[in-house]
Amino acid sequence: MERKKITFKINGEEKTLEVEPNKTLLWLIREELKLKGTKRACERGDCGLCTVLLNGEPVKSCLVLAVEVDGSEIITVEGLARNGELTPLQRAFIEHGALQCGFCTPAFLIVGHWLINRNPRPSREEVIEALNGVLCRCTGYRSIIDAILSVTKTEK
């Protein structure tokens, strides 16, 4: 198995390293870079808990090979807050109690962040549709949807 050299940006920081081609992006994030906010669960693209932004679009990182991200830009949940200050969406999750066990929270923050950037005034249905790919087994969807909608209302 031939290791491949890849260069990419993660949360604004440029990295170059060598990876084995049978490693996933999820592995790269959690095990190589030790960013544990991105969660590993089903590893078959069903639960969406490993969702990160790849070149600005949400992807399930368990279904992407690490070698594929050469030349790309990745944002994980650790990259949302700036200088230790939470984003309005992250604050809204706290205010709405939009988490129970918290295991799905990073993925919902990533998808929520992407949705708001792309569509600053989504309808409730649009929020629900965007969240389809992420599962919360505590079934706390209502507060998650409310948290996202609260941000879209306050920001004009």
Add this chain to the structure above:
Amino acid sequence: MLPKLDYSSPRTLGELLELLDRYKDQAKILAGGTDLIVSLREKLEKPKYIIDIKKIPELGKLEYREGEGLTIGATVTFKNILENPVIKDRYSVLWEAVKTIGDMVLRNRATLVGNICTASPAGDSSPALLVLNARVKIVSKEGSREIPLENFFTGVKKTVLKPWEMVKEVLVPEPPKKSFGRYLKMMRVRSEDLSVVGVAGLGYREGGEIKIRLAFSSVAPTPLRVKEAEEAFAKPGPIEEKIERAVQVAVEKVSPISDVRGSAEYRLNLVRVLTRRLLKQLVEVV
């Protein structure tokens, strides 16, 4: 953990076909990865080589030409398809079917050509492409050939593709004038599920007479066009009778199995209910 493998990402189609010719069945093509990486992890596929085709620009072609139709390249994602206004407008059955696949995040990566090459009986894009008379352009180092999608599937997850061949693009002809298509899909939950039964239909008029095309997912070893049911609309008679006749023939022609998503009996009933519902909608519009 995925099995050991080597990875390459050719920059041209020629380079890719050269690699395929060299590695043959030891290689698998990687586009969106949403099926392949799951198969690797579950050891259903054990290729020595993965060939990533996303860096080949010509495979990203998504082009519509008035009168000729649509070309969908091997790396075109479902997201690309849903964002295309021509597909939404003129190929509504395809747009609707794609909209039911997985979820928004998955559709950012998953490709249409990957969906047909996986050749799952539950593939949602295939019934839609079947009623649109789609053709498959297959290429290899030796040359290229074009076949109707109907002849592409040979069994559960099996296709006519030889190990050194690949699907370069799917060609979807211009649909009949003023045609209207829909895809109805029964799932166990509201999103992110395979179909229990899916049915695609296209309705149009020819010489004033209503014509229908019908195809199904999850009721046979392959996605299935049921032309015998379509013939119900070739004979004269009241439209209600044609619909009932088509429903009856469709139920006779499908051969569903029982699995985790539903029993064979339930599926047969769904074929009856969904086909009738779909045909009524189509004849009302066209």
